[in-house]
Amino acid sequence: METTVVKNSTDSTRVDMLIVGAGITGLYQLYRALEAGLSAVLLEAGSGIGGTWFWNRYPEARFDSESYTYAYLFSKELYDEWRWSEHFAAQPEIESYLNHVADRFELRRHVRLNARVTSAVFDEKSGTYTVQASDGSTHVARYLVAATGVLSVPFFPNVAGREDFAGESYHTGLWPAKPVDFKGKRVAVIGTGATGVQTIQTIAREVGHLTVFQRTPNWCAPLHNGKIDAETQKTIKAGYPEMFKRCQETFACFLHTPDPRGAFEVSDQEREAFYEKLYAARGFGIWQGNFRDILIDRKANATISDFVARKIRQRVKNPDIAEKLIPRNHGFGTRRLPLETFYYEVYNQDNVELVDIAETPIERITPDGIKTSAAEYQFDIIIYATGFDAITGSFDKIDFRGTGGVRLKDKWKSGPQTYLGMMVDGFPSMMMLMGPHTALGNIPRSIEYSVDWITGLLRFARESNLTRLEATPAGVASWTDHVKALGVGLLSNEVNSWMTGINSNVEGKQTRIVARYSGSAPAYREKCDEVAAKQYQELTLA
Ligand SMILES: Cc1cc2nc3c(=O)[nH]c(=O)nc-3n(C[C@H](O)[C@H](O)[C@H](O)COP(=O)(O)OP(=O)(O)OC[C@H]3O[C@@H](n4cnc5c(N)ncnc54)[C@H](O)[C@@H]3O)c2cc1C
Numbered sequence: 445m446e447t448t449v450v451k452n453s454t455d456s457t458r459v460d461m462l463i464v465g466a467g468i469t470g471l472y473q474l475y476r477a478l479e480a481g482l483s484a485v486l487l488e489a490g491s492g493i494g495g496t497w498f499w500n501r502y503p504e505a506r507f508d509s510e511s512y513t514y515a516y517l518f519s520k521e522l523y524d525e526w527r528w529s530e531h532f533a534a535q536p537e538i539e540s541y542l543n544h545v546a547d548r549f550e551l552r553r554h555v556r557l558n559a560r561v562t563s564a565v566f567d568e569k570s571g572t573y574t575v576q577a578s579d580g581s582t583h584v585a586r587y588l589v590a591a592t593g594v595l596s597v598p599f600f601p602n603v604a605g606r607e608d609f610a611g612e613s614y615h616t617g618l619w620p621a622k623p624v625d626f627k628g629k630r631v632a633v634i635g636t637g638a639t640g641v642q643t644i645q646t647i648a649r650e651v652g653h654l655t656v657f658q659r660t661p662n663w664c665a666p667l668h669n670g671k672i673d674a675e676t677q678k679t680i681k682a683g684y685p686e687m688f689k690r691c692q693e694t695f696a697c698f699l700h701t702p703d704p705r706g707a708f709e710v711s712d713q714e715r716e717a718f719y720e721k722l723y724a725a726r727g728f729g730i731w732q733g734n735f736r737d738i739l740i741d742r743k744a745n746a747t748i749s750d751f752v753a754r755k756i757r758q759r760v761k762n763p764d765i766a767e768k769l770i771p772r773n774h775g776f777g778t779r780r781l782p783l784e785t786f787y788y789e790v791y792n793q794d795n796v797e798l799v800d801i802a803e804t805p806i807e808r809i810t811p812d813g814i815k816t817s818a819a820e821y822q823f824d825i826i827i828y829a830t831g832f833d834a835i836t837g838s839f840d841k842i843d844f845r846g847t848g849g850v851r852l853k854d855k856w857k858s859g860p861q862t863y864l865g866m867m868v869d870g871f872p873s874m875m876m877l878m879g880p881h882t883a884l885g886n887i888p889r890s891i892e893y894s895v896d897w898i899t900g901l902l903r904f905a906r907e908s909n910l911t912r913l914e915a916t917p918a919g920v921a922s923w924t925d926h927v928k929a930l931g932v933g934l935l936s937n938e939v940n941s942w943m944t945g946i947n948s949n950v951e952g953k954q955t956r957i958v959a960r961y962s963g964s965a966p967a968y969r970e971k972c973d974e975v976a977a978k979q980y981q982e983l984t985l986a
Contacts, residue, residue: 455580455581455582456581456582456583456584457485457581457583457584458583458584458585459482459483459484459485459583459584459585459586460477460482460483460484460585460586460587461473461477461482461483461484461485461585461586461587461588461589461902462484462485462486462487462564462573462575462583462585462587462588462589463477463484463485463486463487463589463591464486464487464488464561464564464575464588464589464590464591464592464842465486465487465488465495465590465591465592465593465596465838466486466488466490466493466494466495466498466546466555466557467493467494467495467496467497467498467542467591467593467596468494468495468496468497468516468542468887468888468891469495469591469593469877469878469887469891469895470486470488470495470589470591470877471486471493471542471545471546471551472516472518472891472892472895473589473591473877473895473898473899474486474551474554474555475549475551476895476896476899477899477902478551478554479899480899480902480903480906482587482902484554485554485555485556485583485585486551486554486555486556487556487559487560487561487575487577487581487583488555488556488557488558488559489558489559489560489561489578490557490558491557491558492539492543492557493542493543493546493552493555493557494538494539494542494543495542495593495596496593496595496596497535497538497539497542498539498542499596499598499617499618499619500535500616500617500619500639501535501619501620501621502535502614502616502619502639502642502643502827502829503624503642503643503646503647504534504642504643504645504646505534505535505616505619505639505642506530506532506533506534506535506538506642506669507532507533507534507538508532508638508667508727508728508781508782508783509532509698509727509728509886509887509888510531510532510698510699510726510727511528511530511531511532511533511537511538511672512528512680512687513687513691513697513698513699513886513889514538514886514887514888515528515541515888516545516888516892517684517687517688517691517888517889517892518892520684522545522548523681523684524681524684526541526544527672527677528672529671529672530669530670530671530672531668531669531670531672531726531727532667532669532727532783556577556579556581558578558579559577559578559579559581560577560578560579561575561576561577561578561842562576562577562578562842562843563575563576563842563843563844563845564576564588564842564843564844564845564874565843565845565849566845566846566847566871566872566874568847570584571586571872571873571911571912572584572585572586573585573586573588573873573874575588586873586911587873587874587875587902587913588873588874588875589874589875589876589877589898590838590839590842590844590874590875590876590877590879591877591878591891592838592839592841592842592878593838593878594832594834594835594838594878594884594887595617595831595832595834596617596832596837596838597832597833597834597837597838597840597841598615598616598617598618598828598830598831598832598833599830599831599832599833599837600615600828600830601634601806601828601830603806603807603808603809604807604808604809605808605809605810606809608809608810608811609809609810609811609812609813609823609826610811610812611812611813611823611824611825611826612624612824612825612826613825613826613827613828614825614826614827614828615827615828615829615830616635616639616640616643616827616828616829617639617831617832624825626647626650626651626825627650627651627652628651628652629651629652629653629824629825630651630652630653630655630813630822630823630824630825631647631651631652631653631654631655631823631824631825631826631827632654632655632656632657632813632814632821632823632825632826632827633647633654633655633656633657633827633829634657634801634806634814634826634827634828634829634830635657635658635659635828635829635830635831636656636658636659636660636661636662636829637662637780637782637829637831638662638780638782638783639829639831640656640782640829641662641664641782641784641787642782642784643827643829644656644787644790644829645784645785645786645787645790647827648790648793648795648796651795652795653795653796653797654790654793654795654796654797655796655797655798655799655814655821655823656796656797656798656799657799657801657806657814657816658768658769658798658799658800658801658802659801659802660771660773660802661768661769661770661771662771662779662780662781662782663749663752663771663774663775663776663777663779663781664781664782664783664784664787664788665723665730665731665752665781665783665784666723666724666783666784666785667726667727667783667784667785668724668725668726668727669726669785670726687699691886691889692889692965692966693966694732694965695732695885695964695965695966696732696883696884696885696886696964696965697883697885697886697889697890697965698727698728698732698733698885698886699727700727700728700729700731700732700733701732701733702732702733702734702735702736703718703733703734703735703736704736705735705736706735706736706737706741706744707735707737707738707741707743707744707747707748708743708744715735715747716751718735719747719748719751722734723751723752723755727783728781728783730748730777730781731777731781734748734777735748738776738777739777739778739935740935742775742935745775745776745777745778745935746775748775748776748777749771749775749776752776753770756769756770756788757770759788759789760788760789760791760792761792762791762792765791765798766791768798768800769788769791769798774935775935778935799816799821801816803818804816804817804818804819805817809826813826814826834959835860835879835880835959835960836856836860836879836880836959839852839853839856839876839879839880840853844871844874846868846870846871846872846874847870847871847872848870850870852868852871855868855870856880859959860879860880860881860924860959861920861921861924862876862879862880862881862882862915862920862923862924862927863915863916863919863920863923863982863983864881864882864923864971864972864975865879865880865881865882865883865894865923865927865961866879866882866894866897866898867913867914867915867920867983868915868920869914869915869916869917869919869920870914871914871915872912872913872914873911873912873913873914875898877891877894877895877898878890878891878894880959880960881923881924881927881959881960881961882894882960882961882968883960883961883963883964883965883968884960884961885965889965890965893965893968893969893972894972897972897976900976901913901976901980901983904976904979904980905985908985910985910986911986912984912985912986913980913983913984913985914983914984914985914986915982915983915984916982916983916984919982919983927960927961927962927963930961930962930963931962
């Protein structure tokens, strides 16, 4: 393995491993790399660590995963010493947690902040990557790990006049550290995905008037958050081994796992009672712990969609508004499910208005507010809750060049092609964490596995005196075909969403692709374990 040669401690480094991104993924890779005796540097575009939990400071940004299942589980000591205050912690607590991890494991001195990676070019002769960052620094690394995030490139809608607005405007994913004062203000929120829902339900309590611009309603279900009392805290800590095991065993690494029954294998009354129970329960149970066929069988899906539609009608007093809030173009759970706390009740407030921009599209942002095809609105604040250029977005932003100068972006023109979601042929010794074609689910559970797999590969390479690790074209074709085949028959793959690579605001993202692995996490791990057990014969190692 190479030894660290620090050319200049402030500007440039030569290291074994360069990691891009200081979110929960990159930090863990850094920890494992150092533990394995590699020299490593981590470059982060932001001015602080935490990734998603550094950038998304919008009001009441919080987990949809239970805090204690989202936390790192690799260290029982860390798990024992950190006390989550709520079942679904909010952003400030999560950011503190990740900073605590950085301090506890002495990671900070290997992290370079305010350094956005702009290019990473492979040099055939030396077998290294030369990485350029926006702060002017250059780094040379044998191994390159992109931990750049699935939801880390915020995007704004493609409407004219955004710069003309004279008031304050914010994107949820680029929220300032300084609190925003909403008191008595006329506020617009554009977007009703998971971040829009969290923002709307929170600021509705404070604003003078709130106008929500909704293009596509999403199915939402109650979060049922709560404080964790001392007794529960003890039970959670004592249950660490079982929880760890359960997250390993379930389909998407949540505590919840599908019910083995089909929706029509029970009576109508039993089905209704089951849905009531799920609707009253905490977290993603209604999505991940529902009947086994609701996400693959249209009729089964219709039963839960119908149930949640009835809940919306009960909770929203104005029937016209209730109908506007009920999704028509996709079934329950076929897009990422936002979890909410009194979100629907917000629309019963006199000072809240819902504008359907599918009916009356936004024509432009004006100096005073927003002009739709039907009316002009005046605002003090506009909030863009318009999400991210998901999954491949952060990869597209970096000029990755592999052997022969091939650009990753060109290689992925018709959709990503990967080996296990972690490697790409023609990009030797470059690894991706949370890139396309990998198991998402409860993300920290997935990345702990992937980081350990990559670290295992590097340990193997060191023991075998190998430094160049590359996926083969056949391996990439086979994994890509496998991922595509897994998506067949899933209702979610028949729906436009960030999970199928659609973003009507981003050029070149109007065609559906298979962007994520939709098999089970245990099946994914089994395949990766098998590759490791066969000493990585599916890779070209030199
Ligand atoms: C509001 C919100 C709520 C979420 N809630 C949940 C949840 O409850 N459960 C769950 O499992 N997942 C959730 N997610 C998904 C979440 O993104 C992941 O859980 C997790 O944060 C991913 O971690 P990461 O380190 O892979 O990526 P990120 O946290 O996105 O970190 C990536 C980092 O890479 C940096 N970066 C990107 N490109 C470059 C570059 N070119 N140069 C330098 N740095 C770069 C970014 O600045 C960022 O800091 C949520 C996402 C959002 C946006």
